[in-house]
Ligand SMILES: Nc1ncnc2c1ncn2[C@@H]1O[C@H](COP(=O)(O)OP(=O)(O)OP(=O)(O)O)[C@@H](O)[C@H]1O
């Protein structure tokens with residue numbers, strides 16, 4: 271599904287991502303964990319086209335996508351959420367979903383006039399379904415900026431899902447959520463996985479990562495220090511060292 | 522209506538076009554100091570076509586708009602790679618280039634024993650269409666407002682459409698817009714061309730209302746004012762820039778009390794508003810609240 275090969279991104283002297291290779295299968299929830307600054311968000315930004323790699327390749331379904339602009343990558347099937355919530359705050363909730371929902375067609379410039387002026391009528395059902403999905407039923411008319419934090423997070427997820435991606439990138443979707451909200455998010459992620467969507471989940475909250483992922487890669491200083499199932503990762507001593515420091519360092 | 526009122530009201534109508542033009546650029550997130558160039562191009566092209574070549578006004582205006590739109594396409598594709606202050610300076614430079622270019626255009630022909638045509642800094646007089654066709658200032662004012670209502674109707678229609686939503690998204694967060702599959706470069710250029718056409722339309726009306734134009738009419742002060750109108754009135758709806766025009770020309774200039782102090786009052790108004798209402802009186806949030814209130818009642 272997604273194959274990163276020898277991927278690197280350097281910012282001046284900082285090797286944010288360094289010679290990284292990862293493969294994510296179809297319908298798999300793949301966890302990316304690692305300490306702050308280990309390069310997780312940079313990987314997300316490389317896959318969805320905000321950054322161009324210093325070296326290496328990004329293949330989606332066998333096609334090299336690292337040369338595509340971000341909007342083309344959405345068409346190719348990659349959607350994302352942001353580590354810091356990003357919505358069109360001064361637009362109603364439903365408009366935040368309306369554009370994302372059909373943007374693949376827009377980007378291909380098929381039937382542009384109909385897409386531009388066709389009105390929201392035929393999209394309404396789908397928007398309502400997305401609102402239901404995000405627990406925001408009946409609230410489409412409110413400004414996105416006026417929603418509560420947890421609701422905004424859910425709207426962001428709905429917006430990414432609206433584009434019907436093959437690969438969904440979630441950058442710390444549970445940050446700032448309470449326990450119930452995290453449980454609810456876990457349910458949604460499992461639901462999406464059932465629809466055969468591949469998901470990369472970047473997260474610090476281990477209960478969530480261990481609960482929903484099929485495989486996990488652990489990063490440190492832009493490189494992969496371990497990869498395996500949640501069970502394997504939990505037992506690995508390398509991982510504990512990366513997070514907690516080597517025991518002898520402490521002593 | 523007295524001649525004075527007709528001329529002030531007509532002026533407001535014509536300036537509204539360039540104010541809307543600058544507003545469209547503000548909506549895509551750019552500050553342009555150069556919309557006066559398209560206004561000037563519309564004025565000169567349509568003026569030449571009616572006064573020198575005897576074209577009918579409507580056709581001359583269509584061509585004036587087309588040339589202004591093409592100029593916006595060319596200048597836009599060069600400047601839209603820039604943003605912020607760099608974009609502002611680049612648009613100003615292009616507009617000044619066009620104004621200085623007009624200063625050196627000398628093409629006159631003899632019509633009925635008189636020389637007609639742009640004569641550099643001397644200006645371009647005798648755009649006689651309005652006299653030859655016995656159109657009164659009042660009638661011409663009506664034409665201005667019919668066209669203005671037409672443009673506004675299109676703008677409102679676009680605003681409600683997906684296209685309008687996409688354009689606003691491009692302006693408010695280009696990175697997020699791209700992440701939703703929007704071709705940001707394409708929509709920015711599209712909006713810029715449309716803005717050029719609208720300014721061109723205002724300019725071609727202006728040439729035939731004033732009957733005399735000169736390059737210095739289209740200097741940067743015109744551009745700065747048109748920007749200020751949207752910033753005062755608000756960027757949430759096309760009504761915003763019209764409020765700005767109404768306040769400045771209708772109120773400050775129309776009401777003679779302010780005569781002589783207009784620029785001071787206007788500058789103060791802009792400064793105060795930018796501090797307290799950075800996106801103008803009718804900003805996106807207020808427009809949203811008004812719309813919801815209208816829907817309920
Ligand atoms: N645009 C940039 N310019 C320069 N350096 C950057 C840039 N983006 C990231 N970095 C650096 O790259 C490294 C990796 O950052 P990144 O944001 O990918 O980490 P992260 O794993 O997502 O961290 P966190 O868990 O805090 O979100 C950091 O050292 C960061 O300072």
Ligand SMILES: [Mg+2]
Nearest residue numbers: 310311312353
């Ligand atoms: Mg991060």
